[in-house]
Amino acid sequence: MRLALDAMGGDHGPAPNVGGAALAVAADPGLTVVLVGDRAQLDPLLAAASLPAGRVEVVHAAQAVEMGEKPGEALRRKPDASVFRAWKLLAEGAVDGLVSAGNTGAGVAGGLMSRRFLKGVH
Numbered sequence: 001m002r003l004a005l006d007a008m009g010g011d012h013g014p015a016p017n018v019g020g021a022a023l024a025v026a027a028d029p030g031l032t033v034v035l036v037g038d039r040a041q042l043d044p045l046l047a048a049a050s051l052p053a054g055r056v057e058v059v060h061a062a063q064a065v066e067m068g069e070k071p072g073e074a075l076r077r078k079p080d081a082s083v084f085r086a087w088k089l090l091a092e093g094a095v096d097g098l099v100s101a102g103n104t105g106a107g108v109a110g111g112l113m114s115r116r117f118l119k120g121v122h
Contacts, residue, residue, distance in 0.1 A: 001030060004086040004095040007037035008064035009102020014038070017101065018045040025055040034095055036061050036086045061085040064102075071105030075113065083107055087114040 003024075007017045014037055021033040032055050035042055039060040046056065061082040065074040074081060086098045087110035100107045 001028075001097070002032045002034060002095045004034045004036050004059075004089045004098040006083045006086050006098065006100035006102050006107075007035040007042055007058075008061070008082040009100040009107075011067060011101075014041050015045055018042065018049055021056055022049045022051055025052055031055070032057065034059055034086075034089065036089065037064065037082045038062065059085060059089065065106040067103050069103060069106065071103065071109040074103070074106050075109045081106070084110045084113070087111060090114065 005017055005021055007014045010017060018035065021035060025031050025033055034057045035046075036059045039058055042058050046058070061080055063078040063081040065071075065078060065081045065083055075084065078084070083100050083102055083106050086095075086100065089095045090098050091114040
């Protein structure tokens with residue numbers, strides 16, 4: 001399984017997300033985590049982490065949605081935000097699911113824009 005992780009989402013920046021990705025791939029040998037976020041911030045964290053080879057990838061996203069931002073405004077002003085890029089990966093079929101600890105409204109807005117709904121959910 002391939003999961004996109006909004007690495008920039010959450011109250012404490014990318015460090016806890018990278019740590020969580022390391023724990024997840026260590027616990028599940030069939031899992032690959034695609035960290036979506038600012039490569040300049042993620043690369044040093046990945047270099048310091050103990051990760052199985054080829055099980056954590058990075059997709060660069062130049063922007064991030066802050067926790068207090070309005071989702072609609074963020075969607076218009078920050079099209080390259082990590083949470084929206086993660087939804088794009090899901091819509092393209094590049095990943096099987098996505099996780100974000102970031103702005104919930106932005107996460108929902110990204111899903112609405114990508115039109116990726118579960119069967120029976122409108």
